[in-house]
Amino acid sequence: MVAPAETILEIRDLRTHFELEDGVVRAVDGVDLDIRRGEVVAVVGESGCGKSVMARSALRLVDRPGRIVGGEVRVRTDTGWADVLTADGRTVRSIRGARVAMVFQEPMTSMSPMHTLGDQIAEAILLHEPVTKAEARARTVELLGRVGIPAPERRAGEYPFQMSGGMLQRAMIAMALSCGPELLIADEPTTALDVTTQAQILDLLRSLQRDTGMALMLITHDLGVAAQLADRVAVMYLGAVVEHGDLADVFRRPRHPYTKALLRSVPRLGARPRERLRPVRGMVPPPYRRPDGCPFHPRCEEFMAGRCDVTVPPPVTGPEAGRAVRCLLYEETRA
Ligand SMILES: Nc1ncnc2c1ncn2[C@@H]1O[C@H](COP(=O)(O)OP(=O)(O)OP(=O)(O)O)[C@@H](O)[C@H]1O
Ligand code: SF4
Ligand SMILES: [Mg+2]
Structure with a gap:
């Protein structure tokens, strides 16, 4: 059996809130995410789901009125693990840039x-x-x-x-x-560029990642970009990772209704010209009003009344190794 690659970044139950006059925006609300040495992980999700705030929180770079209110961000160092959220300023500065670097949105x-x-x-x-x-x-x-x-x-x-x-x-x-760095976080590195330049920057990231062996966290709302580069994918919705796993497994057999909807909204190669794209139905709810139960329930095509609007789905692992989903449809397979 091949030993799993070493984990270099471990994010657990990360929570970052913005305390504004009109209420609290729970921008990051319980993110769990691991990055292993040398791998490419795409973080995908609609605008406003907390991708950038999550990445900035991982380096403790959140400005007021934002505040990291809980969780752990553990980074592997030469002498063991350091928790970015509780470490002293000197340790955090030694991690930024040298172990984990970021290209900002x-x-x-x-x-x-x-x-x-x-x-x-x-x-x-x-x-x-x-x-x-x-x-x-x-x-x-x-x-x-x-x-x-x-x-x-x-x-x-x-x-x-x-x-x-x-x-x-x-x-x-x-x-x-x-x-x-051992890990580069690239936040929407191609969004502002024309198509040709986008392709060049993606090629560059891919070749740099291969040459240096560094890991890459690629934040993108573009599933096509994720498909081109990533080994694994984490799908975020309203501040949490709702599904993650090997990219091929997740794209071939999405489990979470949100992942399914996102994938249906992408043009397929070879699709018939008349085939209509179906955007994810409904809107992301206003940031102050977080739905009870499963945060996706007001938009979900598989909504179960009395369950999805009441119970917060716990993570359910499987069927493939390294895969998890937060949806009550899969409660029965919980490990
Ligand atoms: N400085 C801020 N003040 C108040 N709210 C903020 C601030 N920065 C982010 N937010 C809120 O936090 C949530 C997450 O924002 P974030 O920028 O992380 O989203 P994103 O997934 O990166 O979106 P995009 O794809 O548009 O870059 C949003 O609801 C946003 O309005
Ligand atoms: S828990 Fe319910 S509402 Fe949420 S994604 Fe699953 S089926 Fe949909
Ligand atoms: Mg962003």
Whole structure:
């Protein structure tokens, strides 16, 4: 039997809330997720389901009025496990960038418009590693070349506003890779780009992931993107992972009615021209009003009155290894 790959990130019952004047938004509401060494995990779900807040919470990068109110985020280090949520500031800074790095959904959250690309990347290297300025500079140019930026020496001296969207995304990836992370979290890395550039960035991520052996958490609302890159998939709805497992298993035999609906909403290769796409019916409920019982029940085609609107579905494992679903239809197979 092949030994399962080592887990490097373990998220348990993560909860992040936004306390606003009109009420509390439970943006992340009990996420469980594991990432193993060297694998690609896609996190998918409709807009607003908590993908970005979950990823930022994993690095303790949530700004007010957001607050991480519970859970654990354990990262494997050389000396054992560190819980990002309770560790001291020094430990958290040593994890960010060097073990877990992130490419943010809004490019300018991690880039300063006031400094050249080269200075920003070199700064990130100097912060984490005992190298000279000249060494950091040389590494920067090498990294820019590695992410496919032409004339990297010259580009290192340019400012973010001088670059196209695709080039800027490459530069952000270079910055995230600057300290050789074991896990890269890429939050919608292709959404703002045209189709051709999207394909190039996905190719780049795939080849970097293979060359370096780092794990990749790819956050996307695009199931096609997930299908191209991921080994495993986690489907999020209203702040929780409702189904996860090997990508091929989940896409071939989805169990959760939400996963089924999402998959039906994607155009299939070879579909007949008249075949109509069916979007997931209904709307994501307003963030302050979380439905009782199963959070998906107001939209679910398999809703069971008296059960789904009352009971919160626990995770049910199987049928394949590493697979789980949160839906009362599967209660009977609970491990
Ligand atoms: N700064 C904030 N203040 C208040 N609410 C917030 C804030 N940031 C996020 N939220 C809320 O948290 C929930 C989750 O947001 P998040 O950005 O994680 O969604 P997402 O899945 O990344 O969506 P998208 O696909 O659009 O990027 C949403 O209901 C959102 O309105
Ligand atoms: S628990 Fe009920 S409402 Fe929720 S997904 Fe399953 S069948 Fe649908
Ligand atoms: Mg997002």
